[in-house]
Amino acid sequence: MKLFIDTGSVAEVEEIAAWGVLSGATTNPTLLSKEEGDPGDILRRICELVDGPTSAEVVSTEPEGMVAEGRALARLHPHVVVKVPFSAAGLTATRELTSEGIRVNMTLVFSATQALLTAEAGATYVSCFMGRVDDISVDSAAVVGEIVDALGPDREAQVLAASLRNPMHAVTAASLGCEVATVPGKVLKQMLVHPLTEAGIERFASDWQSRPEFGEWLQGLVSQGEPVAR
Ligand code: E4P
Numbered sequence: 001m002k003l004f005i006d007t008g009s010v011a012e013v014e015e016i017a018a019w020g021v022l023s024g025a026t027t028n029p030t031l032l033s034k035e036e037g038d039p040g041d042i043l044r045r046i047c048e049l050v051d052g053p054t055s056a057e058v059v060s061t062e063p064e065g066m067v068a069e070g071r072a073l074a075r076l077h078p079h080v081v082v083k084v085p086f087s088a089a090g091l092t093a094t095r096e097l098t099s100e101g102i103r104v105n106m107t108l109v110f111s112a113t114q115a116l117l118t119a120e121a122g123a124t125y126v127s128c129f130m131g132r133v134d135d136i137s138v139d140s141a142a143v144v145g146e147i148v149d150a151l152g153p154d155r156e157a158q159v160l161a162a163s164l165r166n167p168m169h170a171v172t173a174a175s176l177g178c179e180v181a182t183v184p185g186k187v188l189k190q191m192l193v194h195p196l197t198e199a200g201i202e203r204f205a206s207d208w209q210s211r212p213e214f215g216e217w218l219q220g221l222v223s224q225g226e227p228v229a230r
Contacts, residue, residue, distance in 0.1 A: 086114050
């Protein structure tokens, strides 16, 4: 499962892209509304940092407006994927944008029926929300599982788990066969943590320090410099 970062913050993307685990990014109007600066500059910078699909969302509610905004957003950077909220108008706009070669991430998908329509309209990504489903006391894993099953193993549309609120949402999405999960920076950082990893690192460091000559040997090795030819 590919990991995208779900954010409008360039600083957050700069920090986490350095880990080398991000394949793309998603934004939405709420996330961008929290940021200072020109949204176009923010989106272009995120595209460069993740060097992969970066969703930018339309806000019109009629097909013509969605298509016009989608074309404009797609012109910002070749990595831009136009995010279109699910609706009949959104399906119409998705069909038009995809016929022009513009990739669409259809968002706010909460059911298998919506996912089937989304895939037929030609969307590249079907964004299935998890946290917002759990918030209304419905089992998000069951819903995402139904969507994955309904679209089938040979699907062209990729199931993108969105609205992730905790690391287990990411694990569940991967287990269910989602192609992508878009994860907030806070949750990506939570995914790093395990007390035994931290304890293990401390133990390796203190054992190594008990042999100062080994430290000098390693420093010598490092200073010899040349990368190994592979
Ligand atoms: C991303 O594509 C979605 O817009 C986002 O994951 C929604 O997350 P939220 O439900 O936490 O707002």
